[in-house]
Amino acid sequence: MSAVTGAGGGGARGSAVWWTALALIGGFVLSVRAAEESDSGDAARPLSPLLAEPSGPGLPAKFPDDLEVSESCVEMLRLFGERYVAAVNCLVSSARPVRVCQNCYQAYSSFNDIYTNISSGQSGNVSCQDSLMRSDRLMLLFNLYSSLTDIWTSALCTQCLTPDQKSLTNSTLDFISYLNKSLSCFEKYQENHTELCMDCKATYKGLNEMYSTMLKNKGYCIDIEDAMNVTRRLWSKKFGCTVPREETVPVIAVSSFMLFLPVIFYLSNFLHSEQKKRKLIHPKRAKSNHSLMNIQDKFS
DSSP: OOOOOOOOOOHHHHHHHHHHHHHHHHHHHHHHHHHHHHHHHSOOOOOSSOOOOOOSSSOOOOGGGGGSSOOHHHHHHHHHHHHHHHHHHHHHHHTTTTTTHHHHHHHHHHHHHHOOOOOTBTTBOOHHHHHHHSSTTTTTHHHHHHHHHHHHTTTTGGGGGGSSSSSOOOOHHHHHHHHHHHHHHHHTTTTOHHHHHOOOOHHHHHHHHHHHHHTTTTTTHHHHHHHHHHHHHHIIISSSOOOOOTTHHHHHHHHHHHHHHHHHHHHHHHHHHHHHHHHHHHHHHHHHHHHHHHHHHHHO
């Protein structure tokens, strides 16, 4: 996830701009649809060149023709609004459990395409880049695009998608298949946790190994990460199962050796000292006996 470096006030202002922008885009889409419905009904009534039937006091809804956005740019703006709303709806509905990359890559790709068309500068023979993106300091379209792009980047979705961002990678599909096998096994033995830990051990271990490989190769995204975390919580906390890790065996062996090393040292030191004592005693006894014999010879 990308780190948040701004202060609390900056985050609040960014959030406010985001939601305000969403409301404006939603209102724009609804107004366009209402206009289309009214065009198909009653005949249009004459309007003021500056006002388009305001419901109350407010700013003009239209300006003279020389200051207005072209029809082709208005169409692109409408498409931008529709695809933005579709992408946001997909993200929200895929928040829990996290399926953002799996469910929303098509909506995000479509939204990214329309933004690219606008920012490229041409819509037919008309440039929409200046009129839609640079005409005011709010830069609404750019900020809306940036908000979704930040979410998409933080989720690492590109790592679960093919280079063209049009489908899931083979490794992601393999992980999903292995995950479904593990969950099916959990479902089968959920009434008997002892059998579950034994019969589902191989599948769960394979899922863990696959996830470790994806982490090493940077081929995972938030969907994979969240799914693995939930599966691990089920395995260890709900079912009370464990899988001994092979790399812990050498660690235990070394730790045991280090634990008994002082005992071995003191025991060997003790035995060595006892042996030295025995060697020292014999010469003393031999010397004392020899002296006793010399004394006896003198007296005799």
